[in-house]
Amino acid sequence: MPGSSRIEGFHKLAPAERLALVADRAGITPAAVAPLGEAGALGLETADRLIENCVGTLAVPIGIATNLVIDGVEILVPMATEESSVVAAVCHAAKLARGGGGFVTSATDPVMIAQIQLLEVADPEAARIKILERRDEIRALCDAQDPPLIAHGGGFRDLEVRVIDAAGGPMVVTHILVDTRDAMGANAVNTMAEALAPTLAGWTGGRALLRILSNLADRRLARARCVWRTDDIGGAAVRDGIVAAFRFADADPYRAATHNKGVMNGVTAVVLATGNDTRAVEAGAHAHAAGTGRYRSLSRWEVTAEGDLSGVLELPLAVGLIGGATRIHPTAQACLAVMGVDTGPRLARIIAAVGLAQNFAALRVLATTGVQKGHMALHAQNIAIMAGATGAEIDRVARAMVARGEVRIDVARALLDDPSSGAGG
Numbered sequence: 001m002p003g004s005s006r007i008e009g010f011h012k013l014a015p016a017e018r019l020a021l022v023a024d025r026a027g028i029t030p031a032a033v034a035p036l037g038e039a040g041a042l043g044l045e046t047a048d049r050l051i052e053n054c055v056g057t058l059a060v061p062i063g064i065a066t067n068l069v070i071d072g073v074e075i076l077v078p079m080a081t082e083e084s085s086v087v088a089a090v091c092h093a094a095k096l097a098r099g100g101g102g103f104v105t106s107a108t109d110p111v112m113i114a115q116i117q118l119l120e121v122a123d124p125e126a127a128r129i130k131i132l133e134r135r136d137e138i139r140a141l142c143d144a145q146d147p148p149l150i151a152h153g154g155g156f157r158d159l160e161v162r163v164i165d166a167a168g169g170p171m172v173v174t175h176i177l178v179d180t181r182d183a184m185g186a187n188a189v190n191t192m193a194e195a196l197a198p199t200l201a202g203w204t205g206g207r208a209l210l211r212i213l214s215n216l217a218d219r220r221l222a223r224a225r226c227v228w229r230t231d232d233i234g235g236a237a238v239r240d241g242i243v244a245a246f247r248f249a250d251a252d253p254y255r256a257a258t259h260n261k262g263v264m265n266g267v268t269a270v271v272l273a274t275g276n277d278t279r280a281v282e283a284g285a286h287a288h289a290a291g292t293g294r295y296r297s298l299s300r301w302e303v304t305a306e307g308d309l310s311g312v313l314e315l316p317l318a319v320g321l322i323g324g325a326t327r328i329h330p331t332a333q334a335c336l337a338v339m340g341v342d343t344g345p346r347l348a349r350i351i352a353a354v355g356l357a358q359n360f361a362a363l364r365v366l367a368t369t370g371v372q373k374g375h376m377a378l379h380a381q382n383i384a385i386m387a388g389a390t391g392a393e394i395d396r397v398a399r400a401m402v403a404r405g406e407v408r409i410d411v412a413r414a415l416l417d418d419p420s421s422g423a424g425g
């Protein structure tokens, strides 16, 4: 029987004490919560510093994407994902891309936007111009907040002021554009926005309310392009199928959401493996996909003059090497070491290439055999485990289900119960 969720002083307890209390209040055994307390490479002490009320960690598999050549460099890319087939798909797409030279990437400077909202401004159009006039003062104020960032070559870059017609009347919204170098930059730009807000309110007679970064980081774009030779991918019908699949996504938001989810299967896996903020990147990507006013495909696919398949991907990628979990998490550090990345923009470019590879693999399968055939082999293993198979039983049950074309928990249980099926232990 679950107990009360009101736990005074919970945050003051050690993680193990919290976990014991959680089991007690949830009305379950300590054994049922034990997996939560296994902190792996992160360690409970570090985990406890990352978030509040920490009781443990969640282990997610990390797979290595092989075969990638990005900007002429052979590279192994760690991907953290719970979804079967995701890593294999990138490996395969990258292998097929090698004939065309692999992936070419680029990125803008890592410029983050922070917004300052001013309400109750009597003359918003004049206020906009007044703020724009004082760019140098704004630059000085922003840069004064973060001397280390300036020392690393980052800092204030530009200013934009918009008058937004919102319900309840116009509001004046100032954007500061800040180069955050190798940091994701949330702390840097939020500090600047908070410092600047009272000054803007004073100049305009308005009232400052929100002061926060925008996750639509569209001044911080990463781009990847790649040509797959038609002969390498199964011929012109496959190539044309991929282009038709893209056109479907670009024309229809229902398909675009799934198409872009496929892109993000790759993107998020690398973002997570490197301890970066998956939600920030996801929010930015989807907002960018709707940038024309309609939600569309993040990638674009066409046929080259030589008749080969060209894919491009451009998306906001607010990722860094310092700050947040990236610096603290030993696994994230190990993942960065595997890739040998030494700048934030380089990481963003690698992620864009992985996103494009992931998208290629999904479209190729969708335009040919469909996803279920390949997916089922791995999925069948998960189902076998869920049904209680262990050791060698897992493969036997999984194979038997795939052979029957029936990958379901009830089938797995029946196969386990029936040794004559060849799957019993």
Ligand code: MEV
Pocket (backbone or CB within 6 Å): 083, 258, 259, 260, 261, 262, 263, 265, 362, 363, 366, 371
């Ligand atoms: C599954 O995780 C991703 C796909 O649905 C992507 C797509 O449909 O393009 C296969």
